[in-house]
Amino acid sequence: KHTVDFEFQALLKRHFTRVKYFDATVMDPVDLERVKIKRSAAVLILANKDAIDPDGEDASNIMRVISIKNYHSEAKIIVQLLQYHNKMHLMNIPAWNNNTDEAVCIAELKLGLIAESCLNPGFSTMIANIFAMRSDTESSRNRSIWLKEYLRGASLEMYTETLSTYFVHDLKNFSEAARFCLVQLNILLFAIEVCEESGQRRL
Numbered sequence: 341k342h343t344v345d346f347e348f349q350a351l352l353k354r355h356f357t358r359v360k361y362f363d364a365t366v367m368d369p370v371d372l373e374r375v376k377i378k379r380s381a382a383v384l385i386l387a388n389k390d391a392i393d394p395d396g397e398d399a400s401n402i403m404r405v406i407s408i409k410n411y412h413s414e415a416k417i418i419v420q421l422l423q424y425h426n427k428m429h430l431m432n433i434p435a436w437n438n439n440t441d442e443a444v445c446i447a448e449l450k451l452g453l454i455a456e457s458c459l460n461p462g463f464s465t466m467i468a469n470i471f472a473m474r475s476d477t478e479s480s481r482n483r484s485i486w487l488k489e490y491l492r493g494a495s496l497e498m499y500t501e502t503l504s505t506y507f508v509h510d511l512k513n514f515s516e517a518a519r520f521c522l523v524q525l526n527i528l529l530f531a532i533e534v535c536e537e538s539g540q541r542r543l
Contacts, residue, residue: 366404372411383408385419389446394422402429411437418442467495470530496528511543 344352352361364371366383379381383402391397398421403445408415415434421427424445430436457464474494483491504518511517514532521529 347467369408369411372408378412382416382418385417387420387422387446389422390484391422395426396492398429399421403431405430405436406433409433416440417474419443421445422447424448458541470498473497495534507532 352359354529355410362375364375366377368374385401387397387401387418401419401421405417405419416437418441419430421430421443421446424447427443427445430441430443431438441447453464453467472494474491509518514529517532518529521527
């Protein structure tokens with residue numbers, strides 16, 4: 341049985357209304373039944389970024405994917421890999437679904453951000469500011485105008501919300517929706533996810 345450190349215990353207590361902790365392994369069908377894997381919306385498998393052997397870490401996570409798929413082939417899996425070349429092993433899993441399952445490779449993301457930043461300077465900074473929440477509490481009296489605006493933007497938070505029917509019936513496209521949110525609600529709209537009648541989702 342694994343021991344949980346005090347920091348993790350504190351994290352669980354802070355989010356006890358939304359998080360339930362199980363001491364289990366996905367390699368055991370009994371544990372998969374215990375955590376109700378068949379009723380889950382998705383399974384998220386995270387990699388240890390500090391692993392001494394990245395390929396070994398990826399191999400362990402790929403085995404976890406195989407175990408889950410053997411138990412419930414329809415399970416949606418999002419797995420994090422450290423090495424890009426290990427993605428091909430996931431594609432060879434019979435139950436792997438390219439439409440619903442996702443493989444996120446850290447090395448691939450880093451190289452993609454570097455490449456995009458070469459084409460569009462400042463892209464990586466923008467992405468970092470979107471996903472990293474910062475607080476702007478220092479005095480801004482002696483700051484230049486551009487720095488004030490930058491820090492204010494970097495301190496804003498991002499949320500996912502369900503839009504009202506007004507956006508469906510009265511606004512024709514994303515541009516109109518983004519303009520309405522900015523002018524009327526003082527909100528910057530990044531993307532809209534649409535759920536089709538077939539159940540498929542698209543941005």
